[in-house]
Amino acid sequence: MLDVNLIDPVAFAKSALLQDDSISLAQLDERVAQHEFLAHADTTLHYRLKGGVDKLQRPFLDLSIQGELQLACQRCLSALPFVLDETVRIVLFSDEAVLDEAMDSDPDLEGVLAESELSVWSLLEDQIIMALPYAPRHDDCGNDDLERVNADKPNPFAQLAKLKRNQ
Numbered sequence: 001m002l003d004v005n006l007i008d009p010v011a012f013a014k015s016a017l018l019q020d021d022s023i024s025l026a027q028l029d030e031r032v033a034q035h036e037f038l039a040h041a042d043t044t045l046h047y048r049l050k051g052g053v054d055k056l057q058r059p060f061l062d063l064s065i066q067g068e069l070q071l072a073c074q075r076c077l078s079a080l081p082f083v084l085d086e087t088v089r090i091v092l093f094s095d096e097a098v099l100d101e102a103m104d105s106d107p108d109l110e111g112v113l114a115e116s117e118l119s120v121w122s123l124l125e126d127q128i129i130m131a132l133p134y135a136p137r138h139d140d141c142g143n144d145d146l147e148r149v150n151a152d153k154p155n156p157f158a159q160l161a162k163l164k165r166n167q
């Protein structure tokens, strides 16, 4: 069976191949599927990977990925929709020195050393992780019930002190 997840990136680029597909977060590695900020992994993303060669004759991969993730608000822990819409051009290099030089002269360049085999899924995973907000939160959690519950709850440290006294 042909595994579409694994490509030869340079051949993919030079042949201007295209993958236009959907993927469920649950299919990805646990560093994404079980990311602490995700409310759940029951989400389908759409991605498009297109190969090409730029005007400097460098092979590249254009990757775009879109979908709506359900994150967990880091303040109230209820769901927080997050629109993922990332586009990146990854330029492939066969020589590390050339890659370093190109990265130095162009700070916006996303360059990688081309391996003979590349996992499309790991590319997607990297893009998703980089796109996630640093600390996802509602602007205004707006959950009055939750605030009331918190206010009524006894202070856990006071409770602990009481327990210790009773021992």
Ligand SMILES: [Zn+2]
Pocket (backbone or CB within 6 Å): 073, 074, 075, 076, 077, 078, 137, 138, 140, 141
């Ligand atoms: Zn919240």
